[in-house]
Amino acid sequence: MSITHPNLRLTKLAGATPAWMGDIQAQDLQPICQNIHDGGGRLVALWGSDRRATQQGFALHTLLVNETGLICLNLPLEEDHPAYPDISRIFPAANRMQRAVYDLLGIYAHEGGDHRKWLRHGAWHGGSFPLRKDFNAAQSRTDELDAYPFVPVEGIGVHEIPVGPVHAGIIEPGHFRFSILGEKVLRLEERLGYTHKGTEKLFESMTLQQGAKLAGRVSGDSAVAYAWAYSMAAESIAHVTPPDRALWLRALLLERERVANHLGDLGYLGNDVALSFGFAQFWILKEQLLRNNAALFGHRYLKDKIIPGGVAADLSAESKHVIEKECAMLEREVRLLRGIYDEHAGMQDRFIGAGRVEPKLAARLGLCGLAGRASSQAWDARVQFPCAPYDKLDVQLATYRNGDVAARVIVRFDELFESLRLQREILVNLMHGDELALPLEKLPGNGFGIGMAEGWRGEVVVAIHTDTEGNLARVHPHDPSWQNWPVLEHAVLGNIVPDFPLINKSFNLSYSGHDL
Amino acid sequence: MMAMDQTLGILFQLCQSLLVVMLAPLLMGWVGQCRAWLQNRSGPGLLQPYRSLRKLFHKDAVLAHNASPLFRATPYILFGCMWLAAAIIPIIAVDLPFSPAADVIALVGVFALARVFISLAAMDIGTAFGSLGARREMLVSFLAEPALLMVFFTSSLISHSTQLPHIVDTFAHHEFVLYPSLAFAGLAFVIVLLAENARIPVDNPSTHLELTMVHEAMILEYSARHLALVEWASSLKLLAYISIGIALFLPHGIAEVGNWGALPLAIAALLTKLALAGAGLALLETFLAKMRIFRVPEFLGTAFLLAVLGLLIHFLLGA
Numbered sequence: 001m002s003i004t005h006p007n008l009r010l011t012k013l014a015g016a017t018p019a020w021m022g023d024i025q026a027q028d029l030q031p032i033c034q035n036i037h038d039g040g041g042r043l044v045a046l047w048g049s050d051r052r053a054t055q056q057g058f059a060l061h062t063l064l065v066n067e068t069g070l071i072c073l074n075l076p077l078e079e080d081h082p083a084y085p086d087i088s089r090i091f092p093a094a095n096r097m098q099r100a101v102y103d104l105l106g107i108y109a110h111e112g113g114d115h116r117k118w119l120r121h122g123a124w125h126g127g128s129f130p131l132r133k134d135f136n137a138a139q140s141r142t143d144e145l146d147a148y149p150f151v152p153v154e155g156i157g158v159h160e161i162p163v164g165p166v167h168a169g170i171i172e173p174g175h176f177r178f179s180i181l182g183e184k185v186l187r188l189e190e191r192l193g194y195t196h197k198g199t200e201k202l203f204e205s206m207t208l209q210q211g212a213k214l215a216g217r218v219s220g221d222s223a224v225a226y227a228w229a230y231s232m233a234a235e236s237i238a239h240v241t242p243p244d245r246a247l248w249l250r251a252l253l254l255e256r257e258r259v260a261n262h263l264g265d266l267g268y269l270g271n272d273v274a275l276s277f278g279f280a281q282f283w284i285l286k287e288q289l290l291r292n293n294a295a296l297f298g299h300r301y302l303k304d305k306i307i308p309g310g311v312a313a314d315l316s317a318e319s320k321h322v323i324e325k326e327c328a329m330l331e332r333e334v335r336l337l338r339g340i341y342d343e344h345a346g347m348q349d350r351f352i353g354a355g356r357v358e359p360k361l362a363a364r365l366g367l368c369g370l371a372g373r374a375s376s377q378a379w380d381a382r383v384q385f386p387c388a389p390y391d392k393l394d395v396q397l398a399t400y401r402n403g404d405v406a407a408r409v410i411v412r413f414d415e416l417f418e419s420l421r422l423q424r425e426i427l428v429n430l431m432h433g434d435e436l437a438l439p440l441e442k443l444p445g446n447g448f449g450i451g452m453a454e455g456w457r458g459e460v461v462v463a464i465h466t467d468t469e470g471n472l473a474r475v476h477p478h479d480p481s482w483q484n485w486p487v488l489e490h491a492v493l494g495n496i497v498p499d500f501p502l503i504n505k506s507f508n509l510s511y512s513g514h515d516l
Numbered sequence: 517m518m519a520m521d522q523t524l525g526i527l528f529q530l531c532q533s534l535l536v537v538m539l540a541p542l543l544m545g546w547v548g549q550c551r552a553w554l555q556n557r558s559g560p561g562l563l564q565p566y567r568s569l570r571k572l573f574h575k576d577a578v579l580a581h582n583a584s585p586l587f588r589a590t591p592y593i594l595f596g597c598m599w600l601a602a603a604i605i606p607i608i609a610v611d612l613p614f615s616p617a618a619d620v621i622a623l624v625g626v627f628a629l630a631r632v633f634i635s636l637a638a639m640d641i642g643t644a645f646g647s648l649g650a651r652r653e654m655l656v657s658f659l660a661e662p663a664l665l666m667v668f669f670t671s672s673l674i675s676h677s678t679q680l681p682h683i684v685d686t687f688a689h690h691e692f693v694l695y696p697s698l699a700f701a702g703l704a705f706v707i708v709l710l711a712e713n714a715r716i717p718v719d720n721p722s723t724h725l726e727l728t729m730v731h732e733a734m735i736l737e738y739s740a741r742h743l744a745l746v747e748w749a750s751s752l753k754l755l756a757y758i759s760i761g762i763a764l765f766l767p768h769g770i771a772e773v774g775n776w777g778a779l780p781l782a783i784a785a786l787l788t789k790l791a792l793a794g795a796g797l798a799l800l801e802t803f804l805a806k807m808r809i810f811r812v813p814e815f816l817g818t819a820f821l822l823a824v825l826g827l828l829i830h831f832l833l834g835a
Contacts, residue, residue, distance in 0.1 A: 167724070183809060346717060346804055496808070
């Protein structure tokens with residue numbers, strides 16, 4: 001591990017993802033983060049846990065990544081004043097995570113500039129914290145109005161447009177506050193948390209198997225990525241390696257999820273510039289893929305097919321043939337459609353230059369996943385930290401440097417073709433007759449594990465803490481949308497208001513995975 | 517004989533008025549159906565606009581607390597203006613009793629009147645989207661209107677009249693002449709038609725993205741019967757525009773003065789032309805993407821330029 005700090009003792013975690021863990025003191029948090037940042041590393045996730053039942057007080061967990069792997073810093077916090085040094089100046093993406101940690105657990109960042117609430121709207125009152133073990137839901141109910149101070153922009157002719165959370169179409173809830181001058185966007189401020197439903201709290205009352213089902217439902221479009229990350233974390237705690245065939249099947253499912261989402265997004269991007277032809281064509285292809293999923297695996301969105309210890313679906317020789325034919329068909333059709341998209345002057349005029357995120361800004365703000373790769377941020381867990389079977393697949397990274405809507409479209413097309421190639425290669429390597437899953441009923445006590453999977457949107461991470469009996473004490477699913485939502489506020493600056501929906505769609509970030 | 521002609525004339529005027537108001541939603545349905553077919557979809561069917569209108573008329577209207585009488589009156593004014601426009605344009609016969617009112621400049625005025633009211637109503641309730649839509653509508657229309665007038669002037673110069681029945685009569689019933697100036701005017705008119713009727717590439721009538729809307733943003737606060745009237749007025753406007761297009765550029769087949777026997781053929785010709793125009797519109801909307809809003813001035817500038825070219829050609833060639 002290439003990180004040097006006198007007070008840091010790292011221990012390697014078992015499992016498929018290269019990850020290290022170390023306990024630190026409060027005064028070391030900022031220097032270590034700075035150290036990682038200077039070495040080109042990023043913040044991946046930030047969460048807290050209530051350890052009063054097993055150890056003492058609370059703890060803050062900071063998950064960082066550099067070129068060698070994941071580093072989880074555990075910072076114990078006292079019970080009375082659980083506070084830690086602010087790291088949002090080093091990693092801007094930490095701002096909202098820190099605020100969410102306060103809303104849910106009551107542990108807070110010293111000297112952090114922005115202390116507004118983030119996930120709490122009006123569902124519970126400010127003095128109670130849902131993720132604490134002694135939280136009483138009935139007593140925490142409140143009817144208080146949801147007051148949230150947006151940053152005002154002043155000047156002659158400047159005015160605000162509030163959009164959402166109820167929209168003109170049936171889409172997910174989020175509030176966007178535009179400060180505009182004419183049609184030009186001077187500032188955009190997001191307000192999320194409308195789909196907060198207590199997912200993390202729910203995990204704590206579940207068995208390992210129930211948790212796997214819930215993980216697949218954190219964000220409906222990334223069911224496979226979450227289920228894999230969750231299972232990987234559990235397997236890391238239990239020191240279990242799933243059978244070979246299960247791993248190959250997992251990769252197949254993950255690539256199918258990627259293809260389905262990219263097809264859907266490419267259609268939507270056509271629809272948002274009123275090219276309904278593209279919308280219809282891509283959605284016909286997506287629908288065929290989903291139907292094949294239902295026929296081959298028993299679920300259109302492949303939910304509950306990855307379980308701790310292995311997979312819950314098999315693939316027969318005939319099914320292989322179906323996928324091969326489907327890949328050939330998709331390859332042919334998408335190539336044709338890509339030609340149409342590329343040559344459509346009206347469409348390219350809308351795409352090129354819209355919502356540009358310069359590589360420098362992307363690096364500064366920690367833009368990750370697909371949107372990051374469109375701005376030269378070459379991170380892909382399948383390439384950098386290839387767990388089996390990706391270590392045998394030689395995944396080609398799709399990056400582009402322009403960082404505009406057109407670049408995000410190009411990356412989607414490139415990844416789509418790469419996914420089709422990977423599916424074919426997986427089918428070739430998929431051996432018959434192996435077992436599909438190892439028995440994994442219960443986890444050992446006082447365990448901690450991390451799983452990471454490169455979902456279609458970016459890196460999906462799940463961290464699991466178990467209590468003394470091996471039950472789920474704390475599960476933290478992390479969606480790449482946490483990093484990318486704030487960047488959207490920057491991407492839209494200087495663009496015109498009617499281009500926002502297109503820019504937003506080119507990121508296509510998760511509400512559910514973020515609001516939890 | 518004179519009295520009989522007059523009675524018949526009034527009867528046919530009534531027929532045309534009823535015909536356009538009943539036919540307008542069908543035209544919308546036809547355009548929607550053609551778009552669906554062109555996009556590999558099965559589509560909701562030709563009668564969908566009627567079903568939507570029926571649904572809307574059966575709902576209870578919801579009004580914003582601060583809505584003024586202007587907001588409530590606007591759907592009726594809008595509907596009235598569009599109905600009037602669609603009813604007086606000579607589409608089946610040239611000498612109906614209301615025909616003298618069908619002056620092209622007056623028509624532009626009727627459309628402008630409706631636009632003033634819908635824009636005021638959009639700003640009346642004070643939502644961000646209403647004002648946003650009204651502002652964009654004004655941007656589009658103040659560029660479209662001069663282009664439309666130029667198109668009309670080209671035809672007026674050829675026929676020496678600004679009265680539509682007279683223009684139609686000149687083109688349809690005298691010796692057949694090809695007017696190169698009209699080719700330019702026709703292109704300009706298509707662009708204006710797309711812009712004025714909130715069609716792709718200027719606006720997207722089927723979008724749900726409120727930030728991109730022009731026309732739809734203005735009517736977001738309308739519901740039930742008010743919304744039904746606004747939607748119906750939109751379809752009447754499209755019908756009126758296509759009718760103007762037919763009257764100016766393809767009037768052949770329309771019944772001559774006093775020749776009532778030619779009416780059945782005239783109606784058949786009209787329906788065929790409307791169907792073709794609707795299919796053409798659907799085709800355009802399928803292969804065009806919506807342009808960035810600041811490209812619209814260039815687009816409409818092109819329309820104006822084409823119309824002016826038409827005028828120039830008329831003066832240069834005398835045709």
